Amino acid sequence: MPLDRLLALFLVFAPMSLVSIGGGTSIFAEMQRQAVTVHGWMTDEQFVALFAISRAAPGPGSLISGLIGWEAAGFVGALVAALSLYVPSSILLLGVGHWWRRRGDSPVRRVIERGLAPVAVGLIFAGVYTLMQADGVGWIHWATLLGCAAWLMHGASPYLVMGVVALFYAGLFGLGAV
Amino acid sequence: MTQAGMVRAPLLSILGVFTALGMASFGGGLPGWMHREVVVKRGWMTDEGFLAGVALGQVLPGANSVNLALYIGQQLRGVPGAVLAATGILGPPFLFIIVLALLYARFGEVAGLAAVLGGVAASGLANSLTTGLRAARRLRGIGPWAVVAATFVAVGVLRWPMIPVVAVMIPVSVALAWRNRHAA
Numbered sequence: 466m467p468l469d470r471l472l473a474l475f476l477v478f479a480p481m482s483l484v485s486i487g488g489g490t491s492i493f494a495e496m497q498r499q500a501v502t503v504h505g506w507m508t509d510e511q512f513v514a515l516f517a518i519s520r521a522a523p524g525p526g527s528l529i530s531g532l533i534g535w536e537a538a539g540f541v542g543a544l545v546a547a548l549s550l551y552v553p554s555s556i557l558l559l560g561v562g563h564w565w566r567r568r569g570d571s572p573v574r575r576v577i578e579r580g581l582a583p584v585a586v587g588l589i590f591a592g593v594y595t596l597m598q599a600d601g602v603g604w605i606h607w608a609t610l611l612g613c614a615a616w617l618m619h620g621a622s623p624y625l626v627m628g629v630v631a632l633f634y635a636g637l638f639g640l641g642a643v
Numbered sequence: 644m645t646q647a648g649m650v651r652a653p654l655l656s657i658l659g660v661f662t663a664l665g666m667a668s669f670g671g672g673l674p675g676w677m678h679r680e681v682v683v684k685r686g687w688m689t690d691e692g693f694l695a696g697v698a699l700g701q702v703l704p705g706a707n708s709v710n711l712a713l714y715i716g717q718q719l720r721g722v723p724g725a726v727l728a729a730t731g732i733l734g735p736p737f738l739f740i741i742v743l744a745l746l747y748a749r750f751g752e753v754a755g756l757a758a759v760l761g762g763v764a765a766s767g768l769a770n771s772l773t774t775g776l777r778a779a780r781r782l783r784g785i786g787p788w789a790v791v792a793a794t795f796v797a798v799g800v801l802r803w804p805m806i807p808v809v810a811v812m813i814p815v816s817v818a819l820a821w822r823n824r825h826a827a
Contacts, residue, residue: 483704517757518743523666524736525673525706531737532744540741547737551729554705555713559725561703562717565695576824578691580817582778583787584809585697587794589674589775593768594799606765613769618776623676624667627766634762638755643762 470538471545473504478530478549483557493526496533506537527551605643652687652719654727660685661712661731666739673708673732675770677715678777687719694778702809709733786819 477499481492493516500506507515515536519529527550534546568574597607613626637643660680667676674697681687696718700710709729716728782788790812797808 514747515744518747519740522736522740522743524733524740525708527706528733528736528740531740535741535744543737543741547733551705551709551733554703555709555725555729558700558703558705558710558713559717559722561699562714562725565699566718566721572824575691576820577817578695579824580820581698581813582691582694583782583790584794584812584816585694585701586775586778586782587791587812588701588798588805588809589697589771589778590791590795591797591799593772593775594795595802596764596768601761602765606761609762609765610769610772613766614772614776617769617773623679623766623770626769627667627763630762630766631759634759635755637762638758643758 467538467541471542474534474537474542474546475549477504478534478546479553482550482553493529496529500533500537504537506533511536605637649688650686652685652724654720654723656685657716657719657724658727658731661716661728662735663731664712665732665735672767672770674711675767675772675774677708677711678774679770681715688715690778690781692718698809698813701805702813784823786823787816790816790819 477496481495484492497509497512501509501512512533515529515532519526519532522528528547530550531543531547534542534544536542538545565574593610597610609630613630616626617623634643664673664676664680678693682690682693693715696711696714700707700714703710709732712728712732713725716724716726718724720727779791782791794808794812797803797812798805
């Protein structure tokens with residue numbers, strides 16, 4: 466029953482939205498449990514394939530919610546699952562942001578912003594470092610990262626950098642090097 | 644309220660910029676892309692305002708890049724700006740991922756795709772690293788650098804849960820900024 470499925474998708478993803486602190490990675494395990502074990506929308510192998518697809522596509526990894534919805538109930542299911550995952554957390558963020566925006570350009574806000582900046586910088590570095598610890602990352606990826614960063618610091622366009630890297634890795638693959 | 648001295652962002656431009664960002668975000672590194680478009684190229688926001696959004700977006704639930712897009716859109720033009728930014732950042736990838744799933748169901752895995760995406764992911768992360776480095780160059784004094792180092796080691800190297808770490812670091816860092824509020 467499509468309506469039952471849509472309701473089930475909503476009930477799976479809406480609560481997850483508010484516990485997805487730190488982004489999608491914190492809820493992948495729970496998504497897998499719900500989609501495979503609890504609701505039987507797909508097999509374990511299918512879930513792994515969907516995960517790979519979500520990594521290969523642009524956008525946040527949590528868009529895998531759309532793929533789960535698509536498997537469970539087609540295009541409408543994909544929309545319902547993605548919206549259920551994004552809307553509740555978005556409303557919370559807008560609430561906090563609204564309060565923040567009303568502070569305007571006050572001295573207190575400037576002090577808070579100056580205090581948040583080093584924490585954000587530390588988190589950015591930590592995020593880059595964590596993702597570089599993933600499976601299959603070797604010295605060549607580290608060299609790519611540092612080389613690209615140096616190039617970008619000199620004002621290169623990220624689109625150009627990305628295009629060159631894609632061609633470079635396609636060439637490496639052709640030579641059997643990666 | 645727009646920040647003093649900043650350019651006012653038209654709503655359609657917000658949708659356009661974030662739609663392009665949504666398509667460009669292969670392999671992650673979205674905060675880096677957003678910083679480049681919103682702060683460096685267009686001057687819609689200050690560095691400090693942007694970084695506050697980065698911290699807020701990571702602490703609150705939700706995908707970090709979506710939260711940051713919502714925050715930027717809202718600070719620029721209120722809720723309409725936020726909705727357009729989030730639509731732009733999520734819409735194209737959402738359609739793309741469905742098409743990819745359809746292709747996958749038909750043709751199976753394409754050889755070499757994983758290798759190329761691995762490299763592209765590293766170049767995407769270089770964007771984030773660049774944003775961090777640019778922001779770090781503006782930090783003055785021992786205090787902010789100690790906060791950067793402590794946050795990085797705790798979350799990145801030791802893999803401590805982010806929320807408690809940030810819950811401690813933010814008050815410490817804001818207190819340091821308050822003490823030095825008359826400097827710089």
